[in-house]
Amino acid sequence: MRLGVHLMRFDSVPAAQLRAELADTAAAAEEAGVAWVSVMDHYLQMEPAGLPADDPMLEAYTTLGYLAGVTENVELGVLVTGVTYRYPGLLAKIVATLDVLSGGRAVAGLGAAWYEREHLALGVPYPPLAERFERLEETLQICGQMWDPTNDGPYEGRHYRLAETLCRPQPLVRPQIMVGGSGERKTLRLVAQYADACNLFASTPDEVAHKIDVLRGHCDDAGRDLATVRITVLHGGAQLLTGDVAGFVDEMATYRALGVETVILRPPTTSLAAWVRDAVHPAVAPVADLG
Secondary structure, three states: OEEEEEEOOOOOOOHHHHHHHHHHHHHHHHHHOOOEEEEOOOOOOOHHHOOOOOOOOOOHHHHHHHHHHOOOOOEEEEOOEEOOOOOHHHHHHHHHHHHHHHOOOEEEEEEOOOOHHHHHHHOOOOOOHHHHHHHHHHHHHHHHHHOOOOOOOOEEOOOOEEOOOOOOOOOOOOOEEEEEOOOOOOHHHHHHHHOOEEEEEOOOHHHHHHHHHHHHHHHHHHOOOHHHOEEEEEEOOHHHHOOOHHHHHHHHHHHHHHOOOEEEEOOOOOOHHHHHHHHHHHHHHHHHOOO
16 A cells, blocks of 8 residues: 655645745655555645645646656556546646656546536636536547557547547656546546546545445446556545554554545645655555565
């Protein structure tokens, strides 16, 4: 079992120091053996998380490009990209570029988008939920075609039409496609049909177990083995903030038994680098020992 970190707050230092803070955080993650570093794809900070919308927020792929240059080992991805923010052909090209320049470490996290305020604030169209899911499915299809070196042909969908799906250079390693969210009827169905990985919200082990059972049913319908889906969860890691590594590892053992492969931790209000060094690092090896 592996640990990752999700960098979703950029308010611990002034903007002029963020470059150094991110570099220090990346170095701490690499030293700790953290497997995954992700950022959010938002333009305003998330009010539903209890944070002011005008708190600092960095653009996702610019940030990942910087992190690619100061790391060597961690996977890099967005948790997750709202399907409305970029035309899918351009998004596939962006992720392919990240993969090439990171040496094959990009993960493509995708979701249906939900934050209406930032859409309206920046003039980004915000279609109804059903349409956003239709666009998500087409984006999953387009990414698959863009990263297929044998298929540069057109793509014809309801919402997107591409005359060519030419992408050169191709990714060094075809990026894993991760779909974020726990919706049982649509989101987990799309995971079973198109994705290499999913990200579930770790509320309780029982709820995660239920979501995995639903995903298993969708995999059965798609003729797919659930074991081919990488299951990840987003977790607060509260025990680590108090130094209770043993308690955290005990909880992670429950998730590991359910089939969770990676646990991605959210930061508290503190220095990102200090959080990785002091709270996350001590848990990496014990969690890896869970198998």
